[in-house]
Amino acid sequence: MKLDPSFYTRSNVVVIARELLGKVLSTKINGLTTSGMIVETEAYSEKEKGCHAYKGMTQRNAVMYDDGGVAYLYLCYGIHQMVNVVTNTKGIADAVLIRALEPMTGMEVMMERMNVSHVKRITSGPGKLTRALGIDKSFNGKSLAGKELWIEDCGMKVKPAEIIKSPRIGIDYAGDDALLPWRFTLKGNEWISKM
DNA sequence: TACGTGATCACG
DNA sequence: GTGATCACGTAA
Structure with missing residues (x-):
């Protein structure tokens, strides 16, 4: 069942990042369906320095200000597409990075x-999973309850004891905010990044 | 540990 | 216009 818009428009992005663990991200492109269970996320709030919207709206981050429930795409290092789940209500730029x-x-x-002949570690990182699922900048601003891109609850129950929180990856520039424990992973999962 | 890669942003 | 920077991945 696709997640209801009310899941995304809640105000606490950290809670939403935690609850996205165990949900399933899917695409259907040219009739080809691909999907995977979310096992690693990071929360970003416009009030802290790690967030792209910390200094206000720009052309790039504009969709972060939309109502929750759409995708925010971002090209990193000229190569890697990153997909975020926009949360909170219109005018507030919070988002969850799917890692x-x-x-x-x-x-x-x-x-x-992915141009490989084995399944191992093909979606274990934010840049890799977008490539594997065929997600690129054309999905920027698109609904997460659409026909080509969506997130659903497949009934997977995640217990609090199975969730690990840790500092977010690759945001040293954020100073003290880089220490916030806003990265969530499923304990013992083989598919989390940087193993 | 090093670096490719190109859009984006904050300057003028 | 221009230069520094970057929510990574891979090779070594």
Whole structure:
């Protein structure tokens, strides 16, 4: 079942980042369906220095100010597409970065997109999972309850004891805010990034 | 540990 | 216009 818009428009982005663990991100592109369970997320709030919207709206981050429930795409290092889940209500720029998936559907399609002949670690990082699922900047601002891109609850129950929180990756420039424990991973999962 | 890669942003 | 920077991935 696709997540209801009310899941995304809540005000606490950290709670939403935690609750996205165990949910399933899917795409259907040219008739090809690929999906994976979310096993790693990071929360970003406009009030802290790690966030792209910390200094206000720009052309790039404008969709972060939309109502929760749309995708925010961002190209990093000229190569890697990153996908974020926009949260909170219109005018407030909070988002959750999806950092890793455990593959579920469309293994062959994902392997071909990654140009590998094995399933191992094809979605274990924010840049890799977008490539495996075929997500690029054309999805910027698109609904997460759409026909080409969506997140659903497949009934996977995640217990609090299975969730690890840690500082976010790669945001040293954020100073003290880099220490916030806003990264969430599933304990013991083989698909989280940087293993 | 090093560096490719190109959009983006904050300057003028 | 221009230069520094960057929510990574891979090779070594």
